[in-house]
Amino acid sequence: MQNFVFENSTKAYFGKECVKTHLPELLGKYGKNVMLAYGGGSIKKNGIYDELKEILEQAGKCVIEFSGIMSNPTYAKVQEGADLAKEQHIDLILAVGGGSVMDCCKAISLAAAYDGDIWDDFWSKPGIIDFPVVPLGIILTVSGTGSEMNGGAVITNEALKIKTGRDYPVCNAQFALLDPVYTYSVPEFQMVSGGFDTLSHIMEIYFSAPDEDNVSDDISEALMKSVIRNLRAAIKNPEDYTARSNLVWASTMAENRIIKLGKRTDFQCHIVVARRFCPCLAQDICQNLLPCFAA
Template identity: 45%
Template sequence: MLGDFTYCNPTRLHFGKNAMSALTEELAKYGQTVQLIYGGGSIKRNGIYDQVIAALEAAGKTVVEDAGVMPNPTADKLREGVKIARERNVDFLLAVGGGSCADYAKAVSVSMNCDDDPWEKYFARFEEPTCEIIPVGVVLTMAGTGSEMNGGSVITNHEQNLKIGHVFSTDVAPKFAIMNPEFTYSLPKYQMVAGIFDIMNHITEQYFSGTDDNTSDYIMEGLMRGLVKASRAAVANPEDYEARSNIMWTAAWALNTFVGCGKAQDWEVHMLGQAVSAVTDATHGMTLAAVALPYYRYIMDAGLPKFARFAQNVWGIDAAGKADEQLAAAGLDAMEAWMREIGCVMNLAELGCDESMLETLADATFVMEGGYRKLTREEIIAIFRESL
């Protein structure tokens, strides 16, 4: 490993079928008034809401509800959440849901005591918090983003056609996460698969960078092999506890910064996919799936040894008689076959995009420098066109 790094992760995880039993004890460590953050109401239909309310009542908390967090939380919704937090002088933010709720909660946490507009300060200017941060906890109901164990927050501004992520310091990371794999059973298959590909892409964004012999790469190869196996089992039987638990655990380790240690990291697939989400409001994981293969096939020659290694160590492709170019291409073909097998979206047309939108998508795409190629605007448009 050649890179210098500091690693710290302060999030306490409670994992398994009995994870909820720890919630009341965790809540007791924090202040009186809790802003309960959730999405469209599915947690009321599946019974998770009742369990959370019971834990809050047992801890003697005053509950302020903040519902309606959308899959791609917006700047307007963020301002609404900050207003709620200020008016009720909340002490703690409890996000019950997937990554969108956790991202939103973290954005509120750094904004409640800050006078600046949160979008402008954190997502346009990328400034760091200069005010008191309100602590956050998470009850996870969807595996994918890893937001339950990191300081990241992604917010969408539809007026500006921008979707921007800000990775804050560990001070903003959730203080704890309740992770019961059974809570993910009720997810529709489309959302489950979107989460699975989000996990895979979190890993590949970090894996396809650097040329040194890096321990992180070996860890990531194991995580990817395990994810492929678990995804197939979960698609066949959504209530396969072992599969869903492995998916949930892999999601946390894919993006809690651990496997990125010592890595340059790419993240261009996320920049392309987030541009699509900003313009179409499409599901995050599926936007990544639609653009990933065209991007990786475009940059493959620049990182050929790593793509050849990916084919062998993740997909088990025999290298005998194959040049690196053939091996690398076979690895991406294997990933494509797996994506089709589990039900990923494979092109942007399925998400409502067409040729007339390419310039707008390019305008919304940030260019990253950590991967094997730094894209030009013309290359970004070409990749979007190939993704149609």
């Protein structure tokens, strides 16, 4: 295996009711002002929002909401969140959702602690973050991106028409709460897309150099088999806890840096791999993913 240095500062809490069990204690480590960040509002329909608001209020927190985080979060949205965080003196950002919400909030946690332009200094080119960012906590509701246990954030600068990502360990969340039950309300197509995303992440690492025997590839093979097996089980029964829990953790394992150790991590084959598994793929996500995986 190639030389490497491994670091992952995010503490993961996994399993049924892990939010109810651990979030109250975790909140005690931070100040009063909490930014509750989420996307289009699905958490208000599935009950997660009410559950979190109750926990936050019982903990005596002042909740400042930041909603409307879109798929492929924009730099403008990051700046909006950073301005709010500065204005309200946010002590903790609580990102509730999938990869887009997580990525946006990582960038916000950096921008809220920095007076310059984070796009120019940290996204258009690699930068050095030698200052503390605003603490971030994550509550997963959609699996697939694996963003919950890394410092990576993909942001779109609409003005420049550029979409790019950086991974800064300092932007890792302080904690990530992964309750597979929270993913039950995700539509079937989105669940399948998330599984396919996980496979793509693993494969683009697996097929990179070096090719000689190594532990990372062994783990990747086990993960890929698990994703395929459990995705088929989840299609048959969306509330199969074993299947959904395995899909959540496989997604996290794909991007928590473990299977990247000793590998070159060539990320050019994300779409190429997708096309090989689903030849009819014409966009990032294909409407025929479901029958391809249900076979």
